[in-house]
Amino acid sequence: MAASTTSFVLDIWYFAGLSSDVKPGKMVRREIAGEPITLGRDEDGTVFALRDICPHRAAPLSSGCVKSGTVECPYHGWRFGIKDGACKDIPALCDGQEMETGKIKVRTFPTQEKGRLIWVFISSDKRFAGVPDIKPPSFPFASRKATLDDSLTLNCHVDHAVIGLMDPAHGPYVHRQWWWRSEHSMHEKTKEFAPAERGFTMVAHSPSSNSFAYKLLGGKPVTEITFRLPGIRTEKIKVGKKTVLSFTAVTPMDESRTQIRQIFFTDHGLFKALSPLIRIGAKVFLRQDAHMVNLQQMGLAYDPTLMLVEDSDTQAKWYFSLKKAWAKSCESGAAFVNPVKAKTLRWRS
Numbered sequence: 001m002a003a004s005t006t007s008f009v010l011d012i013w014y015f016a017g018l019s020s021d022v023k024p025g026k027m028v029r030r031e032i033a034g035e036p037i038t039l040g041r042d043e044d045g046t047v048f049a050l051r052d053i054c055p056h057r058a059a060p061l062s063s064g065c066v067k068s069g070t071v072e073c074p075y076h077g078w079r080f081g082i083k084d085g086a087c088k089d090i091p092a093l094c095d096g097q098e099m100e101t102g103k104i105k106v107r108t109f110p111t112q113e114k115g116r117l118i119w120v121f122i123s124s125d126k127r128f129a130g131v132p133d134i135k136p137p138s139f140p141f142a143s144r145k146a147t148l149d150d151s152l153t154l155n156c157h158v159d160h161a162v163i164g165l166m167d168p169a170h171g172p173y174v175h176r177q178w179w180w181r182s183e184h185s186m187h188e189k190t191k192e193f194a195p196a197e198r199g200f201t202m203v204a205h206s207p208s209s210n211s212f213a214y215k216l217l218g219g220k221p222v223t224e225i226t227f228r229l230p231g232i233r234t235e236k237i238k239v240g241k242k243t244v245l246s247f248t249a250v251t252p253m254d255e256s257r258t259q260i261r262q263i264f265f266t267d268h269g270l271f272k273a274l275s276p277l278i279r280i281g282a283k284v285f286l287r288q289d290a291h292m293v294n295l296q297q298m299g300l301a302y303d304p305t306l307m308l309v310e311d312s313d314t315q316a317k318w319y320f321s322l323k324k325a326w327a328k329s330c331e332s333g334a335a336f337v338n339p340v341k342a343k344t345l346r347w348r349s
């Protein structure tokens, strides 16, 4: 089966950042699925998202300021409502120069803040301004302060980033280091998978004996890894009563740039104590992935046919079929049917 890079997943909630990214009265710029977005918070705490292009002459609204329920453009001071995106004021107009400013609109994006996670809904209908009929995924454990937070931009289409991160076969080659694993520690693995909401789960299991990093946690860690559309991977590691949640959002910025944000939430004392060390390890790990997908671009530039082979590439196949099924259900209005069936996968890594 050939891996194809198609457009982005739409009509879905994208992770846009942590609550602490957007202070009251401030804005930050985001690029999500080809849309420039100013993500902001008004003075009383409400999060909002508007297209980051002023309808007057395209200045980025994110460089302007938030003023009592509106965003003021930094160029000529036009103001737009944070809820409806309608223009409320054009300061350069004189008395007698009446204009129906409210007809000038910036696109608004539905937003939700749950726990410490902010979600933005990207609709395929650019005029969509209602309430989406699906909810963002829920991660109750992510309502505590993040212990680690790292982000990186990859120079590739989101599909390559997603299938690269979920691919189990690259570990011993891309992440070859004493504290993780080596080519020599490779052995056959058997993992159970089950469908999950808009994705699939590698059901709870004890991590491989060749994963040194897990040993740091002590006890008998049990890990459960879930992937869901559009590109949210979570790994929940339980050690006794304690939890480490690794939350990774893989977000397309545009066709050739992808943002990866990796955040750890935990109540595990030792993990917290060791977090400066773990931070270094996690950074190295993510940058090894980034280096590989950047290298891969050398080949992809020639648009070769790609292969997805046997069980080690089955998760990638599932990703493409999930994407397809999602697009089909959004287009037809029919309920989304998860194409993933429970399955045992075997590979060597």
Ligand code: FES
Pocket: 054, 055, 056, 057, 058, 059, 073, 074, 075, 076, 077, 078
């Ligand atoms: S470009 Fe925004 S007000 Fe002129």
Ligand SMILES: [Fe+2]
Pocket: 164, 165, 170, 171, 174, 175, 285, 289
């Ligand atoms: Fe990797």
